[in-house]
Amino acid sequence: MIALIDYGAGNLTSVKKALHALGAEFTVPASPDACADAAGLIVPGVGHFSATTALGQPWRDAISRAVDAGTPLLGICVGMQWLYEGSEEAPDVRGLGVLEGECRLLRGDAEQRLKVPHVGWNALDVSGPCRLLAGVPGGSYVYFTHSFAAPVTDACVASTTHGEPFAAAVERENVFGVQFHPEKSSDAGLRILRNFLELC
Amino acid sequence: MLTKRIIACMDVRDGQVVKGVQFQDLRHAGDPAELARRYNVEGIDEIVVLDVTATLETRRALRHTISAVAKEIFLPLTVGGGIRAEDDAAAAVDAGADKVSLNTAALNNPGLITTLASRYGSQAVIVAIDAKRRGVSGIVSESGFGVFVRSGTADAARDAVEWAREAESRGAGEILLTSMDRDGTRAGFDCELTAAVSDAVNIPVIASGGAGGLEHFADVFTRGHADAALAASIFHYADTSVADLKRYLRAQGIPVRI
Numbered sequence: 339m340i341a342l343i344d345y346g347a348g349n350l351t352s353v354k355k356a357l358h359a360l361g362a363e364f365t366v367p368a369s370p371d372a373c374a375d376a377a378g379l380i381v382p383g384v385g386h387f388s389a390t391t392a393l394g395q396p397w398r399d400a401i402s403r404a405v406d407a408g409t410p411l412l413g414i415c416v417g418m419q420w421l422y423e424g425s426e427e428a429p430d431v432r433g434l435g436v437l438e439g440e441c442r443l444l445r446g447d448a449e450q451r452l453k454v455p456h457v458g459w460n461a462l463d464v465s466g467p468c469r470l471l472a473g474v475p476g477g478s479y480v481y482f483t484h485s486f487a488a489p490v491t492d493a494c495v496a497s498t499t500h501g502e503p504f505a506a507a508v509e510r511e512n513v514f515g516v517q518f519h520p521e522k523s524s525d526a527g528l529r530i531l532r533n534f535l536e537l538c
Numbered sequence: 539m540l541t542k543r544i545i546a547c548m549d550v551r552d553g554q555v556v557k558g559v560q561f562q563d564l565r566h567a568g569d570p571a572e573l574a575r576r577y578n579v580e581g582i583d584e585i586v587v588l589d590v591t592a593t594l595e596t597r598r599a600l601r602h603t604i605s606a607v608a609k610e611i612f613l614p615l616t617v618g619g620g621i622r623a624e625d626d627a628a629a630a631v632d633a634g635a636d637k638v639s640l641n642t643a644a645l646n647n648p649g650l651i652t653t654l655a656s657r658y659g660s661q662a663v664i665v666a667i668d669a670k671r672r673g674v675s676g677i678v679s680e681s682g683f684g685v686f687v688r689s690g691t692a693d694a695a696r697d698a699v700e701w702a703r704e705a706e707s708r709g710a711g712e713i714l715l716t717s718m719d720r721d722g723t724r725a726g727f728d729c730e731l732t733a734a735v736s737d738a739v740n741i742p743v744i745a746s747g748g749a750g751g752l753e754h755f756a757d758v759f760t761r762g763h764a765d766a767a768l769a770a771s772i773f774h775y776a777d778t779s780v781a782d783l784k785r786y787l788r789a790q791g792i793p794v795r796i
Contacts, residue, residue, distance in 0.1 A: 349631045349658065356612055385659030446740075451763060452540065455661065457712065457742045458765065459541045459583055459795040479541065479795040481614060483661040483711070500540055522614050522636060524578065 340364040340538060341376035343401070343417075345392035353382045353414070356521035356528060362535050370400035378538030379404060383416030387441070387486065388428040390420045398434060405436060410512045410537045415484060418508065418515030427486045436513050437493050441486045447501040455485045456500040460518075468495040468509045470516075472533050478526045480506070480518040487517055512537075541793045542759045543583040543766035544780055545744060546773050548573060549590040550603050550619075555774060556590065568774065571606040577773065578611050580780035583795060585611065586639065586714070586768060589619030601633045608634025618666055618714075627654050631662070639664040639714055642687045645694050645701070648708050655709030664744075665705035666714040669698035669731055681734050690718050698731070699738045706739045713739060714768065717747035722771065724750025732762035744768050752778065752786040759792050 340357065344350055344366045357364050364380075365372065373379060379401060383390075393401075405411050413421045422433045425441035433441075446454040464476040476496075487504035490497050498506035498517070507530075508515040514534060520527035548555045548570050555568045574585055587607060589600050608615055617630040618639030627638045638658075644651050644665050654663045668690050669683045683698035694701075702713050715735050717728035727748045736743040742765035745758045749769035758764045772778050784794045 349662075351632060351634055352608070352612075352636055355608060355634060359610070359612070384661060453740050453742060453765065455711065455741065456540065457661065458543050461539065483614075519614075522612060524612050528612060 339376055340378045340380060340535070341372055342366050343379060343381045343393070343397070345381075345390060345397075349384070350382055352519075352521045353380065356531055357535075360528065360532050360535060370396045373397075373400040373404045373409070374407075376404065376409060378410040378412070378534065380534075381411070381413045381417035381420060383414055383418070383420065384483075385416060386427060387416060387419060387425040388431050390416065390433070391431055393420075401434065402436070405513060408512055410534065411436075411514065412534045413515040414521075415517060415519060418517055419486060419488060421508070421513060421515050422488050425486050437488070437491070437508060437510065437515070439489045439491055441488050443486055444484075444504065445501055450501070452501045454500075455483060456487075457483045459523075460498045460500065462496040462498060462506055463503070464496045465494065468507075469537060470507055470509045470514050470530060470533050471496060473529055474526055480516075480520070480523040480526055480530075482506075482518045484517060488515075539793045541583075541795045542764070542787065543744075544755070544783060544794065545584040545586055545766055545768040546573075546577045546582045546780070547586040547588060547746070547768050547770040548774075549588050549770060550600055551589070551591045553600060553603055570603050571610070573774065574607045574611045577780060578613060581784055581796065582613065582773075582780045584614045584616070584766070586616040586618065587635075588639070589617075591619075601629060604630060604633035604635055616664060616714075618664070624650070624653055624657070627658070631658060637662045637664050637711070639666045641666040641668065644705065644710075645685070645687055645696065648704065651705060651708040651710050655711070660709050660711035660741075663710050664712045664714050665702075665710040666716065667698055667702060667705075667735070668716045668718050669728075669735075670718040671728075671731075683731050683734065686718055690721075699734050702735045702739050702743075706741050710741060712742045712744060714744045714746060720748025721746075723748055724772070726750060726754040727758035727762055727764070727767065729757055729762035732758055732764050736763040736765070742766060752783055755783060756787060756790045756792060759787070
């Protein structure tokens with residue numbers, strides 16, 4: 339059973355729909371205790387980094403314990419950003435801190451007409467073999483909608499460039515994250531979600 | 539590189555796709571879920587469902603249509619038409635919409651943009667602007683393009699560029715800009731209008747109204763500075779397949795997802 343973590347920001351409908359289509363069994367737990375029994379955890383995300391404050395200490399502890407016990411964790415969009423130490427978007431809000439670094443505002447490029455927010459389909463520059471992106475060739479397009487992004491570090495398995503490169507997908511042991519929306523990225527996105535579910 | 543998006547719009551009435559010329563004379567064009575499936579196979583980047591009669595007939599967005607489309611298509615889905623209050627937006631989102639498009643309601647109550655952006659994030663809020671070139675007797679406006687409402691039947695007495703800027707500052711994540719002069723004519727997008735708005739805001743601008751041939755899309759991405767282009771009838775009647783359009787654009791050096 340996958341635990342889909344709802345922290346009240348935006349809507350989970352499209353992630354639920356994709357999990358249904360992939361035949362995954364999932365629940366949206368009301369209490370952090372459920373994390374201990376979950377086969378995998380998904381932290382979705384839309385909206386502002388500060389919304390993650392709804393995941394108070396009991397949730398942080400439960401998610402950290404599950405990750406330490408080896409449970410696969412996937413963060414999507416703001417859910418991925420939350421895996422880092424923090425974000426420029428809400429400097430007073432701490433991230434979970436399982437990955438090093440801070441998320442920063444993309445700068446765009448006025449001369450090249452690269453706007454921020456970065457909205458639309460952009461290509462994955464896959465850096466090497468990894469489990470999350472198995473069967474997803476480099477150059478595949480996925481759907482992004484965000485203004486802040488994580489830096490390219492050694493946890494990064496695919497980067498994307500919008501004026502500057504940023505972390506599009508990360509993978510370290512049982513911790514995974516995607517800045518894009520796999521649930522909105524057609525076949526490539528569904529493949530990535532299925533890869534994660536197969537690890538759970 | 540961020541690609542230019544091709545968006546298929548389905549104007550829906552009574553659960554069926556219709557498309558009129560300049561918002562009149564609605565013709566039957568098919569089942570929404572069936573069309574959405576075809577577009578997905580052809581490589582469409584995004585789908586917009588507009589309840590075209592909602593504003594005039596005070597009906598809510600077609601929940602059933604949204605669910606039917608959202609159930610099997612894993613692409614961004616926008617719903618517009620009849621989103622007048624927070625509850626209407628919530629109903630659309632619950633049915634499977636990723637974004638809602640506000641038009642008349644945003645002009646009447648600009649605070650609704652901010653309310654929805656706070657609740658769902660700016661990425662979920664599109665402000666749709668129906669714009670028309672001002673005649674000599676029109677209200678003086680900075681850009682020469684005015685805003686129209688109630689499916690294009692009433693003058694909102696606003697400047698299109700100024701309203702787009704305000705919508706952005708209030709939390710809109712994208713602007714869906716329709717040229718009322720070109721809508722349904724297949725004479726090409728209004729590139730001047732599109733560039734005027736796109737250059738004035740930092741959020742993406744979706745150009746709409748007038749798509750008739752492949753070259754019109756190339757024009758609106760180059761001369762019109764559009765981030766995305768939306769069309770309806772050109773795709774519905776299979777005059778032009780999305781796949782052919784994207785191959786053409788790529789050959790013109792315009793980045794697209796293939």
